[in-house]
Amino acid sequence: MPEMRMIDVGELSLRCAIEGDGPLAIMVHGFPESWYSWRHQIGPLAEAGFTACAIDVRGYGGSDKPEAIDAYAMERIVGDLVGLKMALQPDQPAILIGHDWGAPIVWNSALTHPEHFGAVAGLSVPFAGVPHQPFTKTFHEHFTSKGKYFYQEYFQEPGVAEAEAEKDPRDWVARMMYSISGDVPPGTYWDKPYGATFLEGLPDPQPVPWLSEEDLDFYESEFKASGFRGPLNRYRNHENDFEWLQGWNGKRIEQPALFIGGTRDPATYLFGAVTDPVMLMKMFAPRVEGHILDGVGHWTQQERPDEVNRILIDWILRV
Numbered sequence: 001m002p003e004m005r006m007i008d009v010g011e012l013s014l015r016c017a018i019e020g021d022g023p024l025a026i027m028v029h030g031f032p033e034s035w036y037s038w039r040h041q042i043g044p045l046a047e048a049g050f051t052a053c054a055i056d057v058r059g060y061g062g063s064d065k066p067e068a069i070d071a072y073a074m075e076r077i078v079g080d081l082v083g084l085k086m087a088l089q090p091d092q093p094a095i096l097i098g099h100d101w102g103a104p105i106v107w108n109s110a111l112t113h114p115e116h117f118g119a120v121a122g123l124s125v126p127f128a129g130v131p132h133q134p135f136t137k138t139f140h141e142h143f144t145s146k147g148k149y150f151y152q153e154y155f156q157e158p159g160v161a162e163a164e165a166e167k168d169p170r171d172w173v174a175r176m177m178y179s180i181s182g183d184v185p186p187g188t189y190w191d192k193p194y195g196a197t198f199l200e201g202l203p204d205p206q207p208v209p210w211l212s213e214e215d216l217d218f219y220e221s222e223f224k225a226s227g228f229r230g231p232l233n234r235y236r237n238h239e240n241d242f243e244w245l246q247g248w249n250g251k252r253i254e255q256p257a258l259f260i261g262g263t264r265d266p267a268t269y270l271f272g273a274v275t276d277p278v279m280l281m282k283m284f285a286p287r288v289e290g291h292i293l294d295g296v297g298h299w300t301q302q303e304r305p306d307e308v309n310r311i312l313i314d315w316i317l318r319v
Helices: 035-046 074-088 102-112 135-142 158-168 171-180 214-228 229-236 238-248 277-284 305-315
Strands: 003-007 013-019 024-028 051-055 094-099 117-124 257-262 288-293
Touching: 013 035, 024 035, 024 074, 024 102, 035 051, 035 094, 035 214, 035 305, 051 074, 074 094, 074 102, 074 238, 094 102, 094 288, 102 117, 102 238, 117 305, 135 238, 158 171, 158 229, 158 288, 171 214, 214 305, 257 277, 257 305, 288 305
Parallel strands: 024 051, 024 094, 094 117, 117 257, 257 288
Antiparallel strands: 003 013, 013 051
16 A cells, blocks of 8 residues: 655645655646556556656545645746755756656656656646647637537636535535546537536446546545645646647657547547547657557546556656
């Protein structure tokens, strides 16, 4: 079992699940998750000779939870990873591994701080380079202006999504996870009008082998304690993130990189914007190695832990 530690990373403290000795590998989860979403990777990475460190991102679980929306800007979260690396392994670069929101976090950490991060792996969300416009403008053009629902638009108004999610965190997490997993029957669950709620139209979750009742117990207890404000504030910083990243316009991730996606994950294909995410990434991370897992939905390392571990450890031992 990993050791749970609170690490001062400079601006605040993060709760970290740490196991093993050797080069540092930092794992960064997405929404709505926790260090626990890496429960199948921590032990194998430690056994492979690494210090495996899975964090609660600021706002989640046992980590500190600042109130301000701009406290969740990409620049601040990237700073947390730099501070964590300096606290745990100041003398050599660390390896980053991220999933969902954690993928953009680790991609941009590697882009902006190559001196601290020697290799980077992202699951589910490919790296598409420094943005040319805030993502809010993109989804307004493609969804909101056409009267279509988009979940990140729904998340913009503080308090709205929080109220829906906090009414029954267990049900909310279970429905979200099932609805974009590789196990849900094909359907137009997200094809709904602007103004719909997040849960509206989503199917009743069915039992799946990768998300047990005990797993849901853990997620429920975490979000009952932490609430959803911090996690949702990450979505409210697209303009801040765009402005900050302009300082790296034209730059690429030059370190060794790994991308793992799923054929049934809408985020892997950037919600229909690309057909070949690995080819896209090669323009912005030329040393990327790509793997697209057949039938896998959004929860990559939880849905297919053995396959992900095999790919990840094979890659990490070569970089």
